[in-house]
Amino acid sequence: MRSLFVGMLVLTAVVSVSAQSRKPAVPRTADGHPDLQGTWDFAQLTPFERPGDFAGKDTVTEEEAEEFAQKRIETTHKDRRDGGAAADVERAYNDFWWDFGRRIARQPSLVVDPPDGRVPALRPEAQKRIADRRNHYDNPEERPLAERCVLGFNSGPPMVPSAYNNNVQIVQTRDRVLILNEMIHSARIVDLSGRPHHPKTLRFLTGDSIGRWEGETLVVDTTNFSSEGGFRGATTSLHLVERFVREGPDTLRYDFTVDDPATWTKTWSASIPMARTDERMFEYACHEGNYALAGVLQGARYQEKQAATYTSEAELTTTLKEAAKTAPAMHTAPVKNADHYRINIVRRTTAQGAIAHPDGTEVHHIIEGAGTLVTGGSIVRAAAAGEGGAAPPATIEGGVSRKVSKGDVIVIPAGTPHWYKDLDGTITYLEVRFDLPKPQKP
Numbered sequence: 001m002r003s004l005f006v007g008m009l010v011l012t013a014v015v016s017v018s019a020q021s022r023k024p025a026v027p028r029t030a031d032g033h034p035d036l037q038g039t040w041d042f043a044q045l046t047p048f049e050r051p052g053d054f055a056g057k058d059t060v061t062e063e064e065a066e067e068f069a070q071k072r073i074e075t076t077h078k079d080r081r082d083g084g085a086a087a088d089v090e091r092a093y094n095d096f097w098w099d100f101g102r103r104i105a106r107q108p109s110l111v112v113d114p115p116d117g118r119v120p121a122l123r124p125e126a127q128k129r130i131a132d133r134r135n136h137y138d139n140p141e142e143r144p145l146a147e148r149c150v151l152g153f154n155s156g157p158p159m160v161p162s163a164y165n166n167n168v169q170i171v172q173t174r175d176r177v178l179i180l181n182e183m184i185h186s187a188r189i190v191d192l193s194g195r196p197h198h199p200k201t202l203r204f205l206t207g208d209s210i211g212r213w214e215g216e217t218l219v220v221d222t223t224n225f226s227s228e229g230g231f232r233g234a235t236t237s238l239h240l241v242e243r244f245v246r247e248g249p250d251t252l253r254y255d256f257t258v259d260d261p262a263t264w265t266k267t268w269s270a271s272i273p274m275a276r277t278d279e280r281m282f283e284y285a286c287h288e289g290n291y292a293l294a295g296v297l298q299g300a301r302y303q304e305k306q307a308a309t310y311t312s313e314a315e316l317t318t319t320l321k322e323a324a325k326t327a328p329a330m331h332t333a334p335v336k337n338a339d340h341y342r343i344n345i346v347r348r349t350t351a352q353g354a355i356a357h358p359d360g361t362e363v364h365h366i367i368e369g370a371g372t373l374v375t376g377g378s379i380v381r382a383a384a385a386g387e388g389g390a391a392p393p394a395t396i397e398g399g400v401s402r403k404v405s406k407g408d409v410i411v412i413p414a415g416t417p418h419w420y421k422d423l424d425g426t427i428t429y430l431e432v433r434f435d436l437p438k439p440q441k442p
Helices: 007-018 062-076 084-090 124-133 291-306 313-324
Strands: 038-041 111-113 167-172 176-181 187-191 208-214 217-223 239-248 251-259 268-276 330-337 341-348 360-368 370-375 378-380 395-397 400-405 409-412 418-423 427-435
Touching (some): 313 341, 360 400, 370 409, 395 418
Antiparallel strands (some): 038 167, 111 268, 167 176, 330 341
């Protein structure tokens, strides 16, 4: 099981509040600004939104934080086998590959505003917009950007802790800051030159980021997003403000505020403590082997085959009329034909010859009309009348004759002769045939 380290971030949070007058010295660059450079780990067991366990609390005790963290480790452990096969499959990789973090802060949630620690409600139009994006599997472009390995599910902007690759490297110069996320190796360059945002016509997947220093804080202002739905369903009008504060030699505080009136009922903010790490970052080029995307689309095609088939009465009537033009005595409207079964609507206008299907059992449900159905016995085929003449329809010798009419259901086993001998006008029935499995070739 994953190990748990609470003390470092808890102690940092306490010191930063109770000893603000004597903040620890932080490294600085040649131009005097705090040096934000390095690799930072933002994996967190702290809940993103405030759970019921911490309702009404602005801070939590060390014991409460540790208890919550331990519970989360246990419930998210991917080597569990409870919950049935579906739950097991949905856990995806085994636990070795996941990294939800080993630290928890003494804050009840990463969301700090609104004060209840909950993300504000989505506007009705946003709920509809997000719902309309779901369950589209016709082509790769309809799938979410993270699933397509275009944007990382935690790299943002803004950055939020998630399942793995919760590392970011910052490279800082006087005029530029590079924010390089391990997830999708997304690189964002923040312009510190003082220029305004680009025109609205110039847009980027990760937005247009311009920065400025406000005392000890690097403020990054980002607009001009090019794709909707990149962050929790936001629109391209998303306005993001991020703040980076070096709180000590090994700690960095990352705050962000989200403003998108077309998505949320009000602005909201989160605060995420990051820890300096000496771990190496690795290229995460999942688009180069994104076999899962093909699997998602193939799975959708499979599910379509399993989905219900709906055919209206008007559609069946139209199909029967068209079929009658080429087969007036017996015309068929296919409902669904698969490898091992077929379902049709059959309309007979005149009696035809006897037949047997050696490989399939049939079920007939009379929809309208009536007639005499003969089943069983033996099929008798008469000789043609004279040279070149057509043979008369096959008949049945022996067998059982029965009057059938609307509402009757007849099951005709595989190989059983059957014959609609006489019809009272026209008869229409639902035909379902189940084919017997073909023997496998050695």
